Amino acid sequence: MFIRPQRPWQGREQDVTPEPVYRQRRRFMRDAAGVLLTAGGLPALAEAAIPEGRFGEIREPGRFSTDEERTPYGDVTTYNNFFEFGTGKSDPSDYAHQMPIDPWSVRVSGEAERTGDIPLEEFVRPHDFEERIYRLRCVEGWSMVIPWVGFPLRDVIQRFRPTSRAKYVQFTTLHDPENMRGQRRDILDWPYVEGLRMDEATHPLTLLAVGLYGEALPKQNGAPIRLVVPWKYGFKSIKSIVEMRFTEEQPTSTWMRSAPEEYGFYANVNPEVPHPRWSQRRERRIGEFGKRPTEKFNGYGEWVADLYRGMDLEKHF
Numbered sequence: 001m002f003i004r005p006q007r008p009w010q011g012r013e014q015d016v017t018p019e020p021v022y023r024q025r026r027r028f029m030r031d032a033a034g035v036l037l038t039a040g041g042l043p044a045l046a047e048a049a050i051p052e053g054r055f056g057e058i059r060e061p062g063r064f065s066t067d068e069e070r071t072p073y074g075d076v077t078t079y080n081n082f083f084e085f086g087t088g089k090s091d092p093s094d095y096a097h098q099m100p101i102d103p104w105s106v107r108v109s110g111e112a113e114r115t116g117d118i119p120l121e122e123f124v125r126p127h128d129f130e131e132r133i134y135r136l137r138c139v140e141g142w143s144m145v146i147p148w149v150g151f152p153l154r155d156v157i158q159r160f161r162p163t164s165r166a167k168y169v170q171f172t173t174l175h176d177p178e179n180m181r182g183q184r185r186d187i188l189d190w191p192y193v194e195g196l197r198m199d200e201a202t203h204p205l206t207l208l209a210v211g212l213y214g215e216a217l218p219k220q221n222g223a224p225i226r227l228v229v230p231w232k233y234g235f236k237s238i239k240s241i242v243e244m245r246f247t248e249e250q251p252t253s254t255w256m257r258s259a260p261e262e263y264g265f266y267a268n269v270n271p272e273v274p275h276p277r278w279s280q281r282r283e284r285r286i287g288e289f290g291k292r293p294t295e296k297f298n299g300y301g302e303w304v305a306d307l308y309r310g311m312d313l314e315k316h317f
């Protein structure tokens with residue numbers, strides 16, 4: 001299941017394959033061939049399943065990108081958490097097609113000089129798109145490596161000129177029980193809400209993603225626009241965002257509301273702080289056998305550890 005980019009914010013439909021994408025596809029083919037020689041073709045099949053719609057221009061992966069092997073497109077788009085469609089890993093890819101995403105707008109509200117309902121076409125600026133290959137570590141103990149297409153959240157925040165009272169940013173997911181079948185049940189307190197401290201939100205690593213693998217974001221991955229905060233557990237990376245609110249008080253996220261002992265506001269990946277019901281020391285990279293050690297801040301500590309200087313990360317988990 002995939003969506004073809006049709007609107008400017010999803011990328012331009014072009015007759016000629018743009019250069020960056022062309023190079024990227026060459027890389028897929030080279031990777032696939034390399035794997036074929038060593039491991040017998042299965043990953044190559046997964047790579048071949050990447051659909052054809054594409055972004056017009058994407059900047060090359062920059063310094064924040066990992067060069068680890070990317071999780072195959074097929075896994076990234078069928079093994080998901082998106083409780084709005086059910087709690088099973090395949091529920092999002094089975095049911096997210098029912099979510100309407102066009103037209104879409106994002107309500108910007110709260111402590112900012114510029115607020116209002118902003119059509120997505122205005123909210124995102126295609127010339128800012130870049131590829132960022134990030135690890136994503138789920139609190140449940142698995143991880144993936146995903147080549148996102150997006151732009152730093154801070155570029156957007158600047159345009160709305162938050163006031164000096166804005167200390168946090170709160171994000172909200174679409175609420176549409178008719179089309180999001182999980183929302184007809186009390187799995188969570190809908191709509192899904194997440195939040196970041198302002199310095200986390202404006203950190204250059206923090207991404208708003210509109211695509212992955214050079215394609216418009218599949219609905220199960222949070223189309224048309226979602227957050228990606230790579231040093232935090234996956235649940236902070238809220239999908240299908242309809243509101244961005246600047247606040248003075250720390251937002252109460254959906255997971256904090258549902259189980260405050262288990263899910264904190266910060267949710268920084270931390271092998272030293274176990275979830276109350278399981279350890280966080282190791283993780284399973286989807287597509288691999290066995291487990292690997294989990295790194296503090298999901299391996300992004302050199303860029304983000306300073307944000308938490310002087311804080312007790314056992315208390316602020």
Ligand SMILES: Nc1nc2c(c(=O)[nH]1)N[C@H]1C(S)=C(S)[C@@H](COP(=O)(O)O)O[C@H]1N2
Binds near residue numbers: 081136137144220237
């Ligand atoms: N609205 C919303 N956003 C969400 C979730 C969700 O259930 N609803 N799940 C989170 C969790 S727990 C994870 S691990 C990531 C998974 O992102 P992916 O499916 O694109 O890999 O999305 C996060 N964003």
Ligand SMILES: [Mo]
Binds near residue numbers: 138140
């Ligand atoms: Mo997660």
